[in-house]
Amino acid sequence: MMKTKSAAALLILSTLLSNMVFAGGNHDSHPAEATSSPVGMPGKAKNVTRTIDVSMSDMMRFTPSNINVKQGETVRFLITNDGKIPHEFVIGSKDNLKSHAEMMRKMPDMQHAENNMVTLNAGQKSAIIWQFTEAGVVDFACLIPGHMEAGMVGQFTVQ
Template identity: 30%
Template sequence: MNSLSPTMLIAALFFGTATQGFAVAAGTESNAPRQAQASPSTRTVFIKLDDISFSQKSIDVRPGETVRFVLKNEGALMHEFNIGRVSLQHEHQREMAALMQDGTLTPTGKAKSIVWRERNTGPGDSTPPSYPEVIEATHDDPNAVLVEPGTTKEFVWTFADATNLTFACTLPGHTQAGMIGDFVMR
C-alpha cells in the first residue's frame, strides 16, 4: 500500500494546526471581526489585485457592517486577501513563507501532487492495483482567501467595533512591496 509522502503529511498537519490557531485568534472576542454570509443589504467593494498592488489603499467601514469583497486578480502572480491586525499579519507572513519554501504554494497557485490510491481488487482481477489521484493543497484560513492569476473570488466579512485592521497579501515579499491597506472605521 502506498502512503502519503512525508511532505504531504507535514503539510496536512501544519494546515490543521494553523487553521485552529487562526480561528482562535480571530474569534475569541465577542466583538471580533469575522467572516460572514452575504445578505441583500451587504455592501460590495471591488478590489483589483495586480503585480504587486491592490487597487485601493484604504476602505471605509462602519462598526457592525458586512462587506462583500470582490477580488479580481489581473496579475501574473497569486495573491492573498488577508484581514487582521498587523501582529497577526506578520505571523501569517512567516507561515505563508514556509508554505512557499516547502512547495505547498507556488508563485502562481496551490501545488498539486499525485497520490496513489489502492483499488479493492478480487482474485483474478486484471485491473491495476492502484490509481493516481491529483490532490490540490488547501488554504483554510478564516481571515483570508487566495486569488490565483486570472480569477475572481468573493470574501464576505463583518466588521465589529475592532480597530487597527489591515488587509494585506502575506505571500513572501508582497506586503513589503506595498500590498497592504487600512480599514477606516467611520
C-alpha cells in the same frame, strides 16, 4: 534524523498556528458558529449592505488599499487578481499578518481554507463577506512570500 526534522517542523507549525486568530472559529470542513474578534468575523450574505471591488496587481498593490467601513457593517468584497502571478487577500491584525507571512516564507506551498482569506491565480475572481464588529483599524495583506514586504498591504478604517 528525518523523524527529528519532521517532529521539529510539526512543533514549529503547531506553535505558529496556535498563536494566530482565525476568523472562522475552527479549521475543519464543518465551520463552527463564527465568533467575533477585533478584526471582525465572517458575514452572512443576507446582511450585506454594500459590495466593494478590490483588485490585486503585480505592482504589489491593492486597489483600493484604504477602505472606510462602519462598525457593524457587513461588506461583500469582490476580489480580482489582475496580475499574471498568484496573490492573496487576507484580513487580520497587523501582528497576525506578520506572523503568518513569516510562516509562509518557511512553507511557501501552504494552502489556505479560512473565511478571512482567499488565494487567487492570475485572472481569477472570488468574494469574501466580512462583518466589521469593532471600531478601529483592521489590516489586510497578500502573504505570498515577498508580496507584503513589497507593499501589498491595506487597511480598513472602521468608524
